[in-house]
Amino acid sequence: MRQHVRLPLMAFAAVLTVALVPVWVCAAESAASPKPAEILVYPPDVQLTTARDRQSLIVQARYTDGITRDVTTDAKFTLVDSKLARFDKQTLYPVADGSTKVDIEYAGLKVTLPVSVKSAKVTPAISFKLDVMPVFMKSGCNMGSCHGSARGKDGFRLSLFGFDPDGDYQRLTRELSGRRINLAIPEESLLIQKALGAVPHTGGKRFEAGCEMYQTLMTWLKAGAVPDPGEVPKVVALEIYPKGAVLDGKGATQRLSVRAKYADGTDRDVTTLAYYMTNNDVSAAVAQEGVVTAGARGEAFIMARFSTYTVGSQFIVLPKGLKFEFPKVIENNYIDTHVNAKLKKLRIQPSPVCGDEEFLRRVTVDVTGTLPTVDEYNRFMKDASPDKRKKVVDDLLTRKEFVEIWLMKWAELLQIRTNQNISTKSMLSYYTWLQNKIASNVPMDVMVQELLGSQGGTFANPATNYYQNETDTLKTAENVAQVFMGMRIQCSQCHNHPFDRWTMDDYYGFAAFFSQIGRKPSEDPRELIVFNSGGGDVRHPVGGRVMQPKFLGGEVPDVAGKDRRDILAKWLASPKNPYFAKNLANIVWAHFFGRGIIQEVDDVRVSNPAVNAELLDELGTKFTEYHYDFKRLVKDICASRTYQLSTEVNPTNVDDHRNFAHAELRRMRAEVMLDCISQATDTKNKFPGLPLGARAVQVADGNTSTYFLTTFGRATRGTACSCEVRVEPNLSQALHLLNGDSSNSKIHEGKVVRRRLEEKKSPESILEELYVRCLCRRPTAREKGALTALLAENSNKRQVLEDTFWALLNSREFLFNH
Amino acid sequence: MRHMLRSIGLVSLGLGIALCGAAVAPAASPSLGVILPRGLQRGATSVLTFQGGNLADAKEILFFSPGFEVTKLEPSAGAVKATIKVAKDCRLGEHVAHVRTATGLTEYRTFYVGPFKDVAEKEPNSDFKAPQPIPMNVTVSGVIQTEDVDYFVVDAKKGQRISAEIEGMRLGVTMFDPYIAILDSKRFELITADDSPLLKQDALASILAPADGKYIIQVRESSYGGDGNCYYRLHVGNFPRPIAVYPAGGKLGEEVEVRFLGDPTGDIVKKVKLPAKPVPDFGLIPEDATGTAPSEIPFRLSQTGNVLEKEPNDSLKDASPAELPKAINGILQKPGDIDYFRFKAKKGETYEVECFGRRIRSAIDPVMVLYNAAGGAILANDDARGPDSYFRFAVPADGEYFLSVTDHLKRGGPGFVYRVEFLPVEPKVTTGLPQVARYSQFRQQIYVARGNRFGAVISAGRENFGGELLLDPQNMPAGIKMIADPMPANASTMPVVFEAAKDAPLSGKLVDLRARHIDPKQKISGGFFNHAEFVIAAPGQSLFSWCDVDRMAVAVLDELPYTLEIVEPKVPLVQSGLMQLKIRAHRKPGFTEPINVQVPFLPPGVGGVPAVDIPKGQNEVLFPLNANGGAEIKKWKIFALGSATVNGGAAWASSQMASLEIAAPYIQFNIQRAAVEQGQKTDLVCGITVAHPFDGAAKVQVLGFPPKVTAPELELKKDSKELVFKVATDKTSPAGTHKNIFCQATIIEHGEPIVHYVGGTELRIDQPLPAPAKPVAAVAKKEAPKAAAAPKRLTRLEQLRLDAKEKSQAATK
Numbered sequence A: 001m002r003q004h005v006r007l008p009l010m011a012f013a014a015v016l017t018v019a020l021v022p023v024w025v026c027a028a029e030s031a032a033s034p035k036p037a038e039i040l041v042y043p044p045d046v047q048l049t050t051a052r053d054r055q056s057l058i059v060q061a062r063y064t065d066g067i068t069r070d071v072t073t074d075a076k077f078t079l080v081d082s083k084l085a086r087f088d089k090q091t092l093y094p095v096a097d098g099s100t101k102v103d104i105e106y107a108g109l110k111v112t113l114p115v116s117v118k119s120a121k122v123t124p125a126i127s128f129k130l131d132v133m134p135v136f137m138k139s140g141c142n143m144g145s146c147h148g149s150a151r152g153k154d155g156f157r158l159s160l161f162g163f164d165p166d167g168d169y170q171r172l173t174r175e176l177s178g179r180r181i182n183l184a185i186p187e188e189s190l191l192i193q194k195a196l197g198a199v200p201h202t203g204g205k206r207f208e209a210g211c212e213m214y215q216t217l218m219t220w221l222k223a224g225a226v227p228d229p230g231e232v233p234k235v236v237a238l239e240i241y242p243k244g245a246v247l248d249g250k251g252a253t254q255r256l257s258v259r260a261k262y263a264d265g266t267d268r269d270v271t272t273l274a275y276y277m278t279n280n281d282v283s284a285a286v287a288q289e290g291v292v293t294a295g296a297r298g299e300a301f302i303m304a305r306f307s308t309y310t311v312g313s314q315f316i317v318l319p320k321g322l323k324f325e326f327p328k329v330i331e332n333n334y335i336d337t338h339v340n341a342k343l344k345k346l347r348i349q350p351s352p353v354c355g356d357e358e359f360l361r362r363v364t365v366d367v368t369g370t371l372p373t374v375d376e377y378n379r380f381m382k383d384a385s386p387d388k389r390k391k392v393v394d395d396l397l398t399r400k401e402f403v404e405i406w407l408m409k410w411a412e413l414l415q416i417r418t419n420q421n422i423s424t425k426s427m428l429s430y431y432t433w434l435q436n437k438i439a440s441n442v443p444m445d446v447m448v449q450e451l452l453g454s455q456g457g458t459f460a461n462p463a464t465n466y467y468q469n470e471t472d473t474l475k476t477a478e479n480v481a482q483v484f485m486g487m488r489i490q491c492s493q494c495h496n497h498p499f500d501r502w503t504m505d506d507y508y509g510f511a512a513f514f515s516q517i518g519r520k521p522s523e524d525p526r527e528l529i530v531f532n533s534g535g536g537d538v539r540h541p542v543g544g545r546v547m548q549p550k551f552l553g554g555e556v557p558d559v560a561g562k563d564r565r566d567i568l569a570k571w572l573a574s575p576k577n578p579y580f581a582k583n584l585a586n587i588v589w590a591h592f593f594g595r596g597i598i599q600e601v602d603d604v605r606v607s608n609p610a611v612n613a614e615l616l617d618e619l620g621t622k623f624t625e626y627h628y629d630f631k632r633l634v635k636d637i638c639a640s641r642t643y644q645l646s647t648e649v650n651p652t653n654v655d656d657h658r659n660f661a662h663a664e665l666r667r668m669r670a671e672v673m674l675d676c677i678s679q680a681t682d683t684k685n686k687f688p689g690l691p692l693g694a695r696a697v698q699v700a701d702g703n704t705s706t707y708f709l710t711t712f713g714r715a716t717r718g719t720a721c722s723c724e725v726r727v728e729p730n731l732s733q734a735l736h737l738l739n740g741d742s743s744n745s746k747i748h749e750g751k752v753v754r755r756r757l758e759e760k761k762s763p764e765s766i767l768e769e770l771y772v773r774c775l776c777r778r779p780t781a782r783e784k785g786a787l788t789a790l791l792a793e794n795s796n797k798r799q800v801l802e803d804t805f806w807a808l809l810n811s812r813e814f815l816f817n818h
Numbered sequence B: 001m002r003h004m005l006r007s008i009g010l011v012s013l014g015l016g017i018a019l020c021g022a023a024v025a026p027a028a029s030p031s032l033g034v035i036l037p038r039g040l041q042r043g044a045t046s047v048l049t050f051q052g053g054n055l056a057d058a059k060e061i062l063f064f065s066p067g068f069e070v071t072k073l074e075p076s077a078g079a080v081k082a083t084i085k086v087a088k089d090c091r092l093g094e095h096v097a098h099v100r101t102a103t104g105l106t107e108y109r110t111f112y113v114g115p116f117k118d119v120a121e122k123e124p125n126s127d128f129k130a131p132q133p134i135p136m137n138v139t140v141s142g143v144i145q146t147e148d149v150d151y152f153v154v155d156a157k158k159g160q161r162i163s164a165e166i167e168g169m170r171l172g173v174t175m176f177d178p179y180i181a182i183l184d185s186k187r188f189e190l191i192t193a194d195d196s197p198l199l200k201q202d203a204l205a206s207i208l209a210p211a212d213g214k215y216i217i218q219v220r221e222s223s224y225g226g227d228g229n230c231y232y233r234l235h236v237g238n239f240p241r242p243i244a245v246y247p248a249g250g251k252l253g254e255e256v257e258v259r260f261l262g263d264p265t266g267d268i269v270k271k272v273k274l275p276a277k278p279v280p281d282f283g284l285i286p287e288d289a290t291g292t293a294p295s296e297i298p299f300r301l302s303q304t305g306n307v308l309e310k311e312p313n314d315s316l317k318d319a320s321p322a323e324l325p326k327a328i329n330g331i332l333q334k335p336g337d338i339d340y341f342r343f344k345a346k347k348g349e350t351y352e353v354e355c356f357g358r359r360i361r362s363a364i365d366p367v368m369v370l371y372n373a374a375g376g377a378i379l380a381n382d383d384a385r386g387p388d389s390y391f392r393f394a395v396p397a398d399g400e401y402f403l404s405v406t407d408h409l410k411r412g413g414p415g416f417v418y419r420v421e422f423l424p425v426e427p428k429v430t431t432g433l434p435q436v437a438r439y440s441q442f443r444q445q446i447y448v449a450r451g452n453r454f455g456a457v458i459s460a461g462r463e464n465f466g467g468e469l470l471l472d473p474q475n476m477p478a479g480i481k482m483i484a485d486p487m488p489a490n491a492s493t494m495p496v497v498f499e500a501a502k503d504a505p506l507s508g509k510l511v512d513l514r515a516r517h518i519d520p521k522q523k524i525s526g527g528f529f530n531h532a533e534f535v536i537a538a539p540g541q542s543l544f545s546w547c548d549v550d551r552m553a554v555a556v557l558d559e560l561p562y563t564l565e566i567v568e569p570k571v572p573l574v575q576s577g578l579m580q581l582k583i584r585a586h587r588k589p590g591f592t593e594p595i596n597v598q599v600p601f602l603p604p605g606v607g608g609v610p611a612v613d614i615p616k617g618q619n620e621v622l623f624p625l626n627a628n629g630g631a632e633i634k635k636w637k638i639f640a641l642g643s644a645t646v647n648g649g650a651a652w653a654s655s656q657m658a659s660l661e662i663a664a665p666y667i668q669f670n671i672q673r674a675a676v677e678q679g680q681k682t683d684l685v686c687g688i689t690v691a692h693p694f695d696g697a698a699k700v701q702v703l704g705f706p707p708k709v710t711a712p713e714l715e716l717k718k719d720s721k722e723l724v725f726k727v728a729t730d731k732t733s734p735a736g737t738h739k740n741i742f743c744q745a746t747i748i749e750h751g752e753p754i755v756h757y758v759g760g761t762e763l764r765i766d767q768p769l770p771a772p773a774k775p776v777a778a779v780a781k782k783e784a785p786k787a788a789a790a791p792k793r794l795t796r797l798e799q800l801r802l803d804a805k806e807k808s809q810a811a812t813k
Helices: A006-015 A128-138 A165-173 A190-196 A212-222 A334-346 A356-368 A374-382 A388-397 A400-413 A424-439 A444-452 A462-469 A473-484 A504-514 A564-572 A580-593 A613-625 A630-639 A670-681 A707-711 A731-739 A744-750 A752-758 A763-775 A781-793 A797-810 B002-019 B774-789 B796-812
Strands: A038-042 A046-049 A058-062 A068-070 A076-079 A085-088 A091-094 A098-106 A109-118 A235-241 A244-248 A253-255 A257-262 A267-269 A275-278 A284-287 A291-294 A298-306 A309-318 A517-521 A528-532 B031-036 B039-041 B045-053 B058-063 B068-075 B079-086 B093-101 B109-114 B117-120 B138-143 B149-156 B161-167 B178-183 B189-193 B204-208 B213-221 B231-237 B244-246 B249-251 B255-261 B268-273 B300-302 B306-308 B327-331 B338-345 B350-356 B366-371 B377-381 B390-394 B399-407 B417-424 B428-432 B446-449 B453-463 B469-474 B480-483 B493-500 B508-517 B530-537 B542-549 B552-557 B562-567 B577-587 B595-598 B606-608 B612-614 B620-627 B634-638 B641-646 B649-654 B658-663 B667-671 B674-677 B681-690 B698-703 B714-716 B722-729 B736-749 B752-766
Touching: A038 A098, A038 A109, A046 A091, A058 A098, A068 A244, A068 A253, A076 A085, A128 A165, A128 A212, A128 A298, A190 A212, A235 A298, A235 A309, A244 A253, A244 A291, A257 A298, A275 A284, A284 A298, A291 A309, A334 A613, A334 A630, A356 A374, A356 A388, A356 A400, A356 A630, A374 A763, A388 A630, A400 A424, A400 A580, A424 A444, A424 A462, A424 B189, A444 A462, A444 A473, A444 A564, A444 A580, A462 A517, A462 A528, A473 A504, A473 A564, A473 A580, A504 A564, A528 A564, A580 A613, A580 A630, A613 A630, A670 A707, A670 A744, A670 A797, A707 A731, A731 A797, A744 A752, A744 A797, A752 A763, A752 A797, A763 A781, A763 A797, A781 A797, B031 B093, B031 B109, B039 B045, B039 B079, B039 B117, B039 B138, B045 B093, B058 B068, B058 B079, B058 B508, B093 B508, B093 B542, B093 B552, B109 B231, B149 B231, B161 B178, B161 B213, B178 B204, B189 B204, B213 B231, B244 B327, B244 B417, B249 B255, B249 B306, B300 B417, B327 B338, B327 B399, B350 B366, B366 B390, B377 B390, B399 B417, B428 B508, B446 B453, B446 B493, B446 B649, B453 B469, B493 B552, B493 B634, B562 B595, B562 B641, B562 B649, B577 B612, B612 B620, B667 B736, B674 B681, B674 B722, B681 B752, B698 B722, B714 B722
Parallel strands: A046 A109, A244 A309, B039 B109, B117 B138, B249 B300, B306 B327, B446 B552, B453 B649, B667 B752, B674 B752
Antiparallel strands: A038 A058, A058 A068, A076 A098, A085 A091, A098 A109, A235 A257, A253 A291, A257 A267, A275 A298, A284 A291, A298 A309, A517 A528, B031 B045, B045 B079, B058 B093, B068 B079, B093 B109, B138 B231, B149 B213, B161 B204, B161 B231, B178 B189, B178 B213, B244 B255, B255 B268, B327 B417, B338 B399, B350 B390, B350 B417, B366 B377, B366 B399, B428 B453, B453 B493, B469 B508, B480 B493, B508 B552, B530 B542, B562 B577, B577 B620, B577 B752, B595 B612, B595 B641, B606 B620, B634 B658, B641 B649, B667 B681, B681 B722, B698 B714, B698 B736, B736 B752
């Protein structure tokens, strides 16, 4: 053990962390003008159908500085033909059939909306599915914690979030001999009594007598609680208004309007029936009446759920009267344009561009998982050409190590590991197949199509191992959605997805693509042949109907006589699938920024929106334009100013970790860190099942690990979830590096210092080399001074240098990419 | 890794010495483990080491194929070094050899002949940055140790072909599935190869160098496994390495034009003169101006000519014309390709329609469908012959028929060659030596000591015919005689004894043990076939490497210090009977070792013990035989095979071929069922039928009684009609129904016992009833003397009826 000079050096190690020097200069601007730049009225048109219909309107004023204000109550509404409809509290009600217009005026600005009224004299009967079911949702009856639980609650079960209305009708009206409803005295129905809290109810009082929901239930009961006579129109779209808002200071409010569109072409104002959620209560809280109230500075996504749809709207809350000016910065490409646009909205200034040394280390670690060598460092630092950063990226992209980093990431997504179905040979062939695809720059869409449509022997065409790794039809479908579309559809196996649009029909329709996978033995007894068996279906658990294969969020294709997987693969990895390109682009982005534009990258859902949708859209578009050549995407990312920002923060971006306003400190992944330590110390690794000297990123089997890799969070590839890789630092990691055999014994084993001393290099030059080896920079004057003094004091130069080496390997500056 | 090979050799050498003690006298039962290096070069003289045990008296290497001349043989206990001159025209690929010693024959093992000079692998070569440099067109002999990777580097010019082919699993030593890759100097794989349809688990790779420079060939086990037995031969050069030949067959004696497909430089077209007579496992070696591929592509030799497909033939209407019985040849050119053929056939004709795809190592997994003239499918098959397809087509009516061939996975490409042969339904016969020990060639050779005998069980497989067979060995070593009866029509195995004259020269031959139909008009004959399993591995006990041969090794050995004799029994073994077969050893003075004796062939329905020992110094042993009731009545031939340790190895000798008669039982017993209360006595009555008269008296005893039940032995006179055993029980005799009670009757004839097991009944032992009600007991007691007085013995049923009657009478009183 090395104890003698440990303390001073440990203290010194702290000096090596990146200094964060604020260089922020605040800009000031005059207050927002009282006259809005424009007024926005929602919804854009009004269609009133039947006497029970209505439509609430909202008016939003937008000012030149981007601030919005809810001016609905202050606006003046004028109906051109007042015989057709009437106004009550900014809501239009039908009076007579016909078409007209409504003028809305505020602060001298005027907007006109078309209004049409149909069947104004017709009052349709209350429908169980259209009217009663939404009451259960809005009042929370069918939530998982209440009657929506798999076993119901207190003896009464409703389908979770209403995935089975027919079953719900049955249970409500037929179970326990119809005890839950009383058609003779509807008010006395248990359903009503419980909801009003008139009798003991675990869920307490859900609504008031006389309210709209109460009226709906009562009308339906009075009419005999009859089932719907036939199919009712389904909701096909849901709209939430306003589309976005920038609220000025705590307490500012904005009301919402939600409109559902039905398959029969009608629409309905469901503002009072929608269930509201926010993903950031602190910045913007939303009341169930549909009013958002601003809180602390920040961003929030406000969502409304109705039927199987969830829609959202972006809200930004700023401190009241904030003065702000965006600095003039060069935009290297479209990435910077979109990032800066978002930052402008948020009144955040980006950090300055990082230095050459920082850039070289950052990009080398990110692109190749290795540290820049001393030679590379010297060459780069001497290079005076203005495009030297681009040149270094171009060079790094041609290296095998670049391939291996992405091979590792894909191996995680495809769960390459041995298990009872997959032998070491299969696993390695699968890995080699993937390597060939990435190394030969096969476009991602082609690769994914080959993978998903694969058939043949698990050795002969190793892509088929995808279907050997997971042989369960439903799980295969879930994995495909998660990996290639970033969607976790598991919820909808048992009920319609509560935070996304996916229904059980979508789930089983998607799973039907994987229902005809045949498997037969091959000539080699270890191999299995995966093929299209041409038979087999997936049935819906409610009712047992055979599900036609249906793209997730897409059409029902013609699969007759074809390999269903082939059809799916061709759609999935194509521009027709709106999620594919964006999802892959997001995965690539997350690698370089430590965080996705949608975070987590495999949790794409309505309720987890992109922090910068425009950026993600354009990345997806570019990726498609590049014919899914992700090297070009990497080039764009590395060329952007955003990627090259410093980790230094300013007062406006210090708290922001979502919008890429500064570079983040990112702990290196387990494999990369071990490889970098080995590279810096000139040592070789030995992993089970691999020859001596294999790099950690080359470990093909998810089941192979070492103490180091496990401690630092290597993925076991047991699931397709991106959450398997852990990059959070923890105590055991720190202790392992300080005391374990990864740094200390590798320093001894590699003999870097000893060899340099034998080569008669001066201790000072060795010191410098160690700094460049580990940190890609020369020591600062202060560091140099302190260490030269130590060297002068101590006759055992090797000891001092090796201790310095140890301290460097343990410094945060080494362990983090910055 | 040559030093490793040597150290392994030393280990087996050590074992060999341990086995034969001072290694002075050569030991019998030699064995052959591996031949190293695993191959040699054609047209050169090199040394092969045959490693095994008990090899000190090695005399000869028996090669199954021509082209080898052993110029020097240096035997030691654990290995034989043979200096071998390989002919220039020696066939490339696998060759097979036994080692013959003065006292035995080893199992056969394989080695390979290649076109290139041998270069030894030199460690360290496991670092990509420091590969072992090799010239082009060499064969590297190497070993993959655990998690080992071997790198070799060659120089190549732009556009030059770099080919690599590895022999690993084919070498048949251990479970070694090799992987190769050709990489550029930046570590990018230009081509990787693991398994291939042509070479199964072995790999081949061939590319054109994209630029002048160094190219690195990587070799490893496909799962980074490996051990000291993972030998490989890596051929590296600029030789052509196509993956298929088209057409993949032709007519015997004709010249055909073939195209070798799949080489990176393009197809190679050649004219080939085919042999006039069938050659087993025939193949063609691809060659061009730059060199010779190291292994063959299988090629079918047929009695008929070829029909080649004419594209487009992707539909019934475009079907290529064919005429039976010519073989149809085609290639599935591209993914999704399907080939149709049309031909005429006559009612009454029957064809074995065999699609050769994977069997000629093509990549295809064929699916064959046969259609009638209207396009309706009548026959279809996918995997009847492994991945290949087969059906028997009995033509239902005169007319036109169609055949389609496609790939099960709708694949296609240059390697997807197929050949459909329309073969007549022919009788076929093969002979063999069935395995005695699992996964081993133990006793699958014939080794006969001078003046001694050796016996074996020979099997025969018949297809499409029945009838008796005659064995007709060809090319036997001088002085050896085979003794065998014709093989009965209902048998598939039979005993055979080989006898060597006292003066037979010590020699060995590979003998085609032919069998032919006993009726010479039938003209049905076939030869020998043996299948040796070399590599068995997971999953289950799967077979990965094996070697089939068409001849049986026969050798004359040094004299042995003992012979065996079966003392022919004078009486038959009866069905459901027992016999103690006497086996006698004749020892040379001074030879006292125990002799282990077995009777390898037993007639159907006859059982025996696995083996008995003639103890040290003794000369006789009884070998118990038993026959079941269904044993076939006939005079059979049997032999006894003995082994004794001679000079530290097992030396084998068999008895003469002796007769064993199976006969019907002389007597039959009909034993009545009996019941008795614990502690009481009862009679066991046996009715006797004499089927075969005999003299004197037979001793009969009852067998199968439970404990505490006895009956005295009785004598059976030749005219007895009945025997009554007085059965005594004890209060503790186990209660219950005891089945399987029978009699052993021993009849003496010609002074020898004929043991019969006859009868078969059950004895019920009841627990005494609780004290019976008095009146009933009184009545019963009264009646008892009456019953005893009755001259007639009541059957059990009659007794029960009487009891019931008495009880009812007692009740009415």
